[in-house]
Amino acid sequence: MKTPVVIQHEEFRVVRDDLLPGGTKVRLAKALFDAYPDITEWCYGGGIAYGYAQIALAIACKQYGKDFTMWLAKRKELHPYTKRAVAEGAKLIEVNMGMLSVTKARSREYAAKKDYRMDIPMGLDIEPCLAELERVARELSLHFGAPPKEVWTVAASGTLTRGLQRAWPKAKFYAVQVGHKLTDAELGRAELIECPLKFQQKPKKEDLPPFPSALNYDAKLWQYVKKYASKNALVWNVAGDVPI
DSSP states (O other): OOOOOEEEETTEEEEEGGGSTTOHHHHHHHHHHHHOTTOOEEEEOSOOTTOSHHHHHHHHHHHTTOEEEEEEEOOSSOOHHHHHHHHTTOEEEEETTOOHHHHHHHHHHHHTTOTTEEEOOGGGOSHHHHHHHHHHHHHHHHHHSSOOSEEEEEESSSHHHHHHHHHOTTSEEEEEEOSSOOOHHHHTTOEEEEOOSOTTOOOOGGGSOSSOOOTTTGGGTHHHHHHHOOTTOEEEEOOOOOOO
């Protein structure tokens, strides 16, 4: 898979993985598939209706000939992201009163019944995916001629920031928290910035970045980059909103 495209936006270098269909998590899914070639059905209960992972995993499984089954809390109407995942081939199982702990348990239980199935942990927080982030980051260092000095990401599971930290041990990292409260282990050595918006909330129009970005996720990063980031800081945009 190609090295991410990096484009200068204002004073910052932005990794534009919104240009990759499905975004950064497609890279991670490919690494996971390569690590477990005998798995033909991938299972995911760690997502939420307005999370982008469901789209990324559906696209990756379709692209590489895998089956994809996901569990989500039942809603009156499917979220547009879920509709897109289903359109890409995801098998959706809706769960009444489906708290995240319940959907994760359903996925694990289903996956354990067959040798050809495997459960994907929330945020793809698993070694092959962390190693892939490290590999891609090292490729970017060669592209830049030197590692970045400052890196900004959003963080839900913390997988992205920790994977990049492995490649760039001397860089200063900032992680804008979206979703649950991050633990020290999930953050690694990144400095935490807490976004007051709930995961399902979107940024104000004036706070949006000048490029496509997932509105419940990466798009919340830009306002903090503008306020606090150093010139030429590296900003990682995981994915962009995709029309149905």
